[in-house]
Amino acid sequence: xxxxxxxxxxxxxxxxxxxxxxxxxxxxxxxxxxxxxxxxxxxxxxxxxxxxxxxxxxxxxxxxxxxxxxxxxxxxxxxxxxxxxxxxxxxxxxxxxxxxxxxxxxxxxxxxxxxxxxxxxxxxxxxxxxxxxxxxxxxxxxxxxxxxxxxxxxxxxxxxxxxxxxxxxxxxxxxxxxxxxxxxxxxxxxxxxxxxxxxxxxxxxxxxxxxxxxxxxxxxxxxxxxxxxxxxxxxxxxxxxxx
Amino acid sequence: xxxxxxxxxxxxxxxxxxxxxxxxxxxxxxxxxxxxxxxxxxxxxxxxxxxxxxxxxxxxxxxxxxxxxxxxxxxxxxxxxxxxxxxxxxxxxxxxxxxxxxxxxxxxxxxxxxxxxxxxxxxxxxxxxxxxxxxxxxxxxxxxxxxxxxxxxxxxxxxxxxxxxxxxxxxxxxxxxxxxxxxxxxxxxxxxxxxxxxxxxxxxxxxxxxxxxxxxxxxxxxxxxxxxxxxxxxxxxxxxxxxxxxxxxxxxxxxxxxxxxxxxxxxxxxxxxxxxxxxxxxxxxxxxxxxxxxxxxxxxxxxxxxxxxxxxxxxxxxxxxxxxxxxxxxxxxxxxxxxxxxxxxxxxxxxxxxxxxxxxxxxxxxxxxxxxxxxxxxxxxxxxxxxxxxxxxxxxxxxxxxxxxxxxxxxxxxxxxxxxxxxxxxxxxxxxxxxxxxxxxxxxxxxxxxxxxxxxxxxxxxxxxxxxxxxxxxxxxxxx
Numbered sequence: 217x218x219x220x221x222x223x224x225x226x227x228x229x230x231x232x233x234x235x236x237x238x239x240x241x242x243x244x245x246x247x248x249x250x251x252x253x254x255x256x257x258x259x260x261x262x263x264x265x266x267x268x269x270x271x272x273x274x275x276x277x278x279x280x281x282x283x284x285x286x287x288x289x290x291x292x293x294x295x296x297x298x299x300x301x302x303x304x305x306x307x308x309x310x311x312x313x314x315x316x317x318x319x320x321x322x323x324x325x326x327x328x329x330x331x332x333x334x335x336x337x338x339x340x341x342x343x344x345x346x347x348x349x350x351x352x353x354x355x356x357x358x359x360x361x362x363x364x365x366x367x368x369x370x371x372x373x374x375x376x377x378x379x380x381x382x383x384x385x386x387x388x389x390x391x392x393x394x395x396x397x398x399x400x401x402x403x404x405x406x407x408x409x410x411x412x413x414x415x416x417x418x419x420x421x422x423x424x425x426x427x428x429x430x431x432x433x434x435x436x437x438x439x440x441x442x443x444x445x446x447x448x449x450x451x452x453x454x455x456x457x458x459x
Numbered sequence: 460x461x462x463x464x465x466x467x468x469x470x471x472x473x474x475x476x477x478x479x480x481x482x483x484x485x486x487x488x489x490x491x492x493x494x495x496x497x498x499x500x501x502x503x504x505x506x507x508x509x510x511x512x513x514x515x516x517x518x519x520x521x522x523x524x525x526x527x528x529x530x531x532x533x534x535x536x537x538x539x540x541x542x543x544x545x546x547x548x549x550x551x552x553x554x555x556x557x558x559x560x561x562x563x564x565x566x567x568x569x570x571x572x573x574x575x576x577x578x579x580x581x582x583x584x585x586x587x588x589x590x591x592x593x594x595x596x597x598x599x600x601x602x603x604x605x606x607x608x609x610x611x612x613x614x615x616x617x618x619x620x621x622x623x624x625x626x627x628x629x630x631x632x633x634x635x636x637x638x639x640x641x642x643x644x645x646x647x648x649x650x651x652x653x654x655x656x657x658x659x660x661x662x663x664x665x666x667x668x669x670x671x672x673x674x675x676x677x678x679x680x681x682x683x684x685x686x687x688x689x690x691x692x693x694x695x696x697x698x699x700x701x702x703x704x705x706x707x708x709x710x711x712x713x714x715x716x717x718x719x720x721x722x723x724x725x726x727x728x729x730x731x732x733x734x735x736x737x738x739x740x741x742x743x744x745x746x747x748x749x750x751x752x753x754x755x756x757x758x759x760x761x762x763x764x765x766x767x768x769x770x771x772x773x774x775x776x777x778x779x780x781x782x783x784x785x786x787x788x789x790x791x792x793x794x795x796x797x798x799x800x801x802x803x804x805x806x807x808x809x810x811x812x813x814x815x816x817x818x819x820x821x822x823x824x825x826x827x828x829x830x831x832x833x834x835x836x837x838x839x840x841x842x843x844x845x846x847x848x849x850x851x852x853x854x855x856x857x858x859x860x861x862x863x864x865x866x867x868x869x870x871x872x873x874x875x876x877x878x879x880x881x882x883x884x885x886x887x888x889x890x891x892x893x894x895x896x897x898x899x900x901x902x903x904x905x906x907x908x909x910x911x912x913x914x915x916x917x918x919x920x921x922x923x924x925x926x927x928x929x930x931x932x933x934x935x936x937x938x939x
Contacts (some may be wrong), residue, residue, distance in 0.1 A: 223929050223930075225879075225889075227890055227932055228889055228895075228928050228929040229844055229892055229896075229924075229928055230472070231924050232927060232929035232932050232933075233924075234549060235929040235931070235933070236929070236933075250931075251933055253469060253884040255882070256878075256879040256880070256885040257875070257876075257879040257883055257885075259876075259879075261872070261875065262872055262875070262876055263871055264833065264852075264855075265859070266828075266852060266854075266855025266856040266857075266858055266859045267856075267859050267872050267876075268859070270872055270873065270876040273530070273876060273880060274876055274879055274880065275519075275916060277879075277880060281555065302483060303711055319835065320584075334567075343780065343878070344723075349861055354625055354833065354836070355832035355833070356830070358834070358835045358836070358839055359835070360929055363716065374918070385836075386792065387832050387834035387836065389792060391832025391833050391834070392833070393829075394829070394831065394832050394833070395829075395914075395915060396473060396914050396915050397914070398472065398793075398828060398829075398830060398910045398914070399912075399913075399914025399915055399917050399918060400475060400476050400479045400480075400917065400918065401475050401479060401793055401796050401797065401830075402739070402808055402914075403479075403830075403918030403919060404479045404485075404796040405792045405793070405796055405832070406919070408792075413555075421824075430921070430922055431919065433600075434873055434905070434919035434920045434921055435918065435919045435921045436532075436576075437905060437920045437922070438919050438920050446922075451472045453461060
């Protein structure tokens with residue numbers, strides 16, 4: 217099986233360790249893992265802003281790069297949602313691309329659902345001393361049905377205990393451009409997420425989408441919380457460290 | 460677009476800031492949200508006791524509403540014919556101004572000086588209260604929330620809980636002034652006593668008003684009836700005590716049969732308040748008959764377009780399925796950070812973010828379709844499965860197609876897409892950006908003030924990496 221790892225722009229720019237953690241997890245499944253050379257952006261920002269032509273152009277580029285693989289895995293529910301749910305819509309009326317978009321959509325997976333549902337992999341889980349609480353990112357949860365997968369995987373980690381926060385399915389207020397366009401509203405929403413995390417009393421908050429995590433961490437630190445760690449699930453499952 | 464003249468939707472961004480900083484409002488909203496969410500969750504869970512499944516039921520509800528809309532003209536014709544046969548009059552209004560004109564006409568013809576009203580959001584669209592007052596007719600809102608809002612000189616901030624933005628303390632102070640029972644003589648937060656007080660005032664109005672004005676949750680074509688779903692009972696007073704009853708409702712509210720109505724009733728109260736059925740469900744047909752104890756001598760239906768017909772057959776037709784339950788706003792993180800007034804027109808929350816641009820002009824509400832995190836909590840709870848985020852997205856697209864987005868945003872997106880289309884260039888830019896962010900963070904791993912995204916760093920730090928991109932580190936690793 218040849219897998220493509222699509223790392224997402226946010227991971228590339230803001231937190232490469234997530235990309236390397238995902239890489240290690242995928243390599244551990246025994247599959248051949250490739251990081252396609254030309255990958256840049258799946259086009260979600262353009263799509264969200266309502267700019268269809270730009271979204272279409274970037275989607276075509278991503279499709280050309282990714283369709284050669286048996287599976288595409290993305291450590292992000294929102295980018296996976298873009299390829300799985302939006303690409304087929306984008307090309308619904310384009311006979312040349314519609315079939316290709318559908319095939320790619322079926323082969324594309326968010327990381328935790330790939331590990332838990334597709335590979336059903338039993339990986340050598342690292343140790344993690346402490347408790348975590350899990351934030352369900354919206355696009356993964358409501359777009360892809362990702363709910364039990366991350367929890368199943370986390371419970372394989374030795375020494376880790378899961379403490380659910382209240383309203384773990386509530387949005388954190390990131391919403392991509394929303395967080396910059398309506399910063400005050402976004403901050404107000406993430407404040408409540410920080411309260412919920414505090415109520416869980418865990419050592420770390422874990423999620424599957426870097427956007428949410430940057431938002432949560434940014435607000436938490438501004439509120440003066442320096443101790444609660446904010447981790448991508450790939451980092452927890454693969455053990456820390458880069459490269 | 461007559462409605463646009465009164466809409467404040469263009470000021471969403473500025474108002475949002477005010478609302479976020481309003482501590483009293485925030486207290487009211489934070490208290491209300493879990494109640495709404497918890498009640499609905501219980502209501503939906505209780506469907507299982509009746510052997511019903513929410514997803515199945517909502518797909519039935521969606522199909523019923525789709526069938527209504529597919530032949531809307533037919534059902535409206537049948538409704539008109541049946542309602543007329545029962546002795547009611549059926550009038551049609553193109554827009555809000557026409558609604559006001561018709562109602563004022565009716566009121567004048569019957570020489571009335573006071574109108575009692577049971578909640579009608581459409582009368583808000585029509586600015587009916589102002590029109591009545593200008594014609595010398597006193598409109599009295601009788602739904603408790605609506606009554607409070609009217610006393611305060613405000614507009615409803617929610618479609619089923621009009622005064623949800625107010626704290627008990629604010630309402631107490633308002634009642635103290637308006638009802639002449641000073642604060643110092645009151646027991647604090649005695650809600651039953653406050654309700655009694657309002658009831659005493661309203662009872663006088665019910666008995667003395669000569670005209671009752673209500674909305675309708677549904678119109679039923681087969682019987683020519685209006686269906687009214689209420690909890691306080693004021694709706695029954697308004698529609699049976701005065702000698703004239705005017706029903707104002709949107710043309711999309713018509714359903715073919717009582718059976719369709721019964722199915723939708725399994726969804727509406729549960730989605731709104733979590734109740735399996737509301738305290739009162741009134742089916743109002745025709746006028747007072749021989750031997751009836753009460754009921755109006757004259758019933759008039761005013762069926763209103765005000766932008767609705769435009770949506771038929773458009774990309775936005777799904778929005779007409781809306782049964783006005785409020786579940787979307789009750790589950791919306793944006794709505795509960797701001798309250799309804801920030802949205803600037805009659806309908807708030809996700810359904811308002813779709814309806815306001817469509818009814819008042821897309822160019823007059825540019826922010827609303829973007830005022831969403833895309834979380835789809837609204838779409839997940841909608842009892843008739845309206846894809847609210849997709850409709851907001853379609854509005855964003857239309858803004859782009861019509862060149863209504865700010866040039867700075869268009870330029871930024873174009874530049875981003877241009878770079879992202881060229882991998883080598885993208886890598887180079889990303890490396891530079893990572894270095895720059897790291898330099899701004901000054902070794903601390905976080906940026907506290909960021910000129911490019913001031914709205915981000917106003918309330919949050921921006922955590923950054925060590926100044927190297929993934930692809931840069933990955934290529935370095937691959938080289939022997």
